[in-house]
Amino acid sequence: MASTITASTVGGLHVRWRYRLTRGSTFGSFASTPLVVGSTVYVQDLSSSVHALDLRDGSPRWHYLVQAPNDGPNGLAYAGGRILGASDTRAFALDARTGRKLWTRKLTNSQEQFIDIAPLAARGLVFTSTVGFPPSGRGALYALDQRTGKIRWRFETVRDPWQFPSAGGGGAWYPPSIAPDGRLYFGISNPGPWGGSPVRPNGGMYPGPVPYTDALLALTAATGKLLWYDQVTKHDVRDYDLEASPIVVGHSVFGAGKAGRVVAWDRITGARRWAQAVGTHLHDLGPLPRKPVLLCPGLWGGVLTPMAYSAGRLFVPVVERCMRESSLDPAYPADLRTGDGVIYALSARTGKKLWFRRLGAPATGCATVASDVVFAPSLDGRIVALAARDGRTLWETRANAGINGCPSVARDLVIVGAGAPRRAGSTPEIVAYGL
DSSP, X not given: OOBOOOTTTGGGOEEEEEEEOOOOBTTBSOOXXXXXXXXEEEEEOTTSOEEEEETTTOOEEEEEOOOOOOOSOOOOXXXXXXXXXXOSSEEEEEETTTOOXXXXXXXXXXXXXXXXXXXXXXXXXXXXXXXXXXXXXXXXXXXXXXXXXXXXXXXXXXXXXXXXXXXXXXXXXXXXXXXXXXXXXEEOOOEESOBOOSSSTTTTTSOSOOTTTTEEEEEETTTOOXXXXXXXXXXXXXXXXXXXXXXXXXXXEEEXXXXXXXXXXXXTTOOEEXXXXXXXXXXXXXXOOSSOEEEBSOTTOBSOSOOEEETTEEEEEEEEOOEEEOTTSBOOOOOTTOOEEEEEEEETTTOOEEEEEEOSSOOOSOOEEETTEEEEEXXXXXXXXXXXXXXXXXXXXXXXXXXXXXXXXXXXXXXXXXOSSOOTTXXXXXXXXXX
C-alpha cells in the first residue's frame, strides 16, 4: 500500500488513535503484525482472538474471541474475503466482513505441539506450520486449501527419527515467502534441548546435524516438494533458529536468525552468495566448553525478528543479549529485560555493512520500511524512525507498553502493537500514528 510517510514528512507523525488490548497470555498481549485491508485493520492478540478495527479511528467492527493462549509470534493473512490465522492448535478462516467462522483445522498432535506462526496466503493455499518441542516433537509445514481448510500437503522439518525420545524441535515461527515462479521459502527452527547434560553433553540427545533444523528450505508451493536446503547451523546446541521470514528479491533470497548471521542465496540453485555476521559474537561456533563461558548471541538474541528490504539494502534488527553456558548443563533464558538492540543496514548485493545504530533496548520489533524511512521498535516501547540512507534519527516516540511485533505502514499511518509482557504501569495497546 502506497504511503505518504517519507524522511521529509515523518517528523509530523502523531497519535491518531489507540485501541486497548485486554487479553493475552503469559507472553504478553501482542506479538504479531497489524493487517490492513481496505479501511479495516485486523489484529490478533496472544489469546488467539481476532479484532477488526476501523482504520480511520480504531473503533471496533467485530471480534472473534477465543481463549487459546499463544506465546507468539502469531498473526493473520487475507485472501478472497477471508481472514486466515491460527489458535495455539487450529488453523482457521473467518469472514473478513463479519468475523464469522468459516472453517477450522486441527494441526497439533503429540509430536506437533503448537502453532505460533502467522500464515501466508497465496495461490489458493494457506501456508502455516506447527512447532515441535522436547520430548519427541517434530514440527511440520502445511499447505491448506483456503476455501475448506483441507490439507493439501505436509512436510516434516525433522528429516530423520530422533535417536533419543528426549529430543525435539523443528517447524517455523515466522511466515514463509513465495516467489513469482511458485518457489516457497521457509526458515526452520532449532533442535533441543539446548546445551547438554553430564550424560549427553553438547546436544548429545540429538547427535549429528539434524536436517532440516536451522536451515533455509526451498519448496514447490503447489506440492511441497523439496528443491534444496542449506543448513546454517549444523548440530545446534545454542538455540540458533534460522527463523526470520526469508526475503525474496529477484534471483536472491535472504535469511537470518538467532545465530546473528545474515545469508544470501541464489534462490534457484541454493548456492550461497554471501554471509555476514551482525551483533556481538563470542564462543558461538563449534562445541561448547565444559566450563561455563559467556556466549554471544545468547538465548533470545541475534536476529530475533524479521528484516526489511528497500532499494538494494537489508535492514536487520539485532538483539544484543549474551548468557553463560556450558556443554554439561541445560540452557535457560537470561532476564529478557536486559540487553541492547542494533539496527544494521547491509548491501543486498555484497553483505557489506553500510551503517548501524544502537537503540538502547532489545530490538524485539521487526524492521519496517516506508519509502526512505526505517522504523525500529524496541522492548522498552520506543519506536525510532531512521533515515534509510545513513541511519540518522528522524523521529522518535514511546508507546505505553513494550513492543514485540512488527509495525505496519498504510497510507499516512504507522500502526504498532505494544503488548510485550506487562510491567508495572504499562498499557497494552494498538497505536496508530498518522501525519
